Amino acid sequence: xxxxxxxxxxxxxxxxxxxxxxxxxxxxxxxxxxxxxxxxxxxxxxxxxxxxxxxxxxxxxxxxxxxxxxxxxxxxxxxxxxxxxxxxxxxxxxxxxxxxxxxxxxxxxxxxxxxxxxxxxxxxxxxxxxxxxxxxxxxxxxxxxxxxxxxxxxxxxxxxxxxxxxxxxxxxxxxxxxxxxxxxxxxxxxxxxxxxxxxxxxxxxxxxxxxxxxxxxxxxxxxxxxxxxxxxxxxxxxxxxxxxxxxxxx
Numbered sequence: 001x002x003x004x005x006x007x008x009x010x011x012x013x014x015x016x017x018x019x020x021x022x023x024x025x026x027x028x029x030x031x032x033x034x035x036x037x038x039x040x041x042x043x044x045x046x047x048x049x050x051x052x053x054x055x056x057x058x059x060x061x062x063x064x065x066x067x068x069x070x071x072x073x074x075x076x077x078x079x080x081x082x083x084x085x086x087x088x089x090x091x092x093x094x095x096x097x098x099x100x101x102x103x104x105x106x107x108x109x110x111x112x113x114x115x116x117x118x119x120x121x122x123x124x125x126x127x128x129x130x131x132x133x134x135x136x137x138x139x140x141x142x143x144x145x146x147x148x149x150x151x152x153x154x155x156x157x158x159x160x161x162x163x164x165x166x167x168x169x170x171x172x173x174x175x176x177x178x179x180x181x182x183x184x185x186x187x188x189x190x191x192x193x194x195x196x197x198x199x200x201x202x203x204x205x206x207x208x209x210x211x212x213x214x215x216x217x218x219x220x221x222x223x224x225x226x227x228x229x230x231x232x233x234x235x236x237x238x239x240x241x242x243x244x245x246x247x248x249x250x
Contacts, residue, residue: 004069005059005076010084013055015047022052024247025088029081031097032120032180033152033169035061038096045240051247054091056084056099065170070147072173074098074185078105085110092247095119098180100198104219107189107196114196114221115246117239118207121215124183129206133181143174150177189219195249196221199242203227 013036016022026046028039036055043053058077060068081102085091093114095103100119107114125133134141136156144150149171172180179185198221200212209225216223224242 003076010080011057015043015053023050025052025091027091028055029095029099029102031099068173070174072176074176074179104187104189111192111194113194116198118201122187125181126211132206147174149173191220198223200225
């Protein structure tokens with residue numbers, strides 16, 4: 001059965017030197033509800049440093065959002081992410097939130113360097129995260145039962161720690177949202193030789209540290225814990241420096 005995005009090529013927004021001239025290629029995988037604009041503050045200085053930044057735009061998540069079919073699955077997002085990675089020369093995977101899960105789906109089929117920022121767990125959102133989401137948008141969760149997309153307002157996005165919540169914040173279709181929350185779409189990447197780093201956030205209720213530590217151990221990844229505070233790319237913990245250091249690894 002054909003899936004809704006089989007006919008669509010991946011949409012990548014390029015920053016930095018052209019292919020072949022960049023120090024390394026980087027594939028930026030967006031979090032849930034977010035478009036490529038959420039990466040700008042981190043991507044621009046990296047591009048200025050000579051890296052080729054490729055910002056993946058998921059369908060319906062661009063400057064002109066459009067409603068996705070209710071049966072859209074996380075697997076459809078993962079297929080686009082895999083095809084995007086395959087179009088680049090061994091990119092470093094940079095994923096945040098749901099983008100961290102997409103990176104894990106790519107790692108199922110390719111051993112690539114991966115830096116995961118507060119990655120969404122493949123087994124679904126832990127209970128603290130579900131409670132935080134229920135408090136942030138109770139009506140949205142109830143709407144999922146009737147097939148409505150899960151939308152976040154600015155207040156809910158702030159409570160969940162989303163960075164730049166006004167940047168292309170769009171609803172996620174019902175099936176994809178349920179898969180994300182309940183762990184109905186899993187990721188089982190094997191361990192690899194390429195370096196992997198999981199950056200966990202202290203005091204981040206949706207993703208407890210214990211959950212992030214287990215994920216890092218399963219991936220064979222290094223674990224770095226940032227102190228409690230707002231979203232990671234608002235300057236705390238030197239996330240730009242962490243990313244630059246990772247990109248300089250062989």
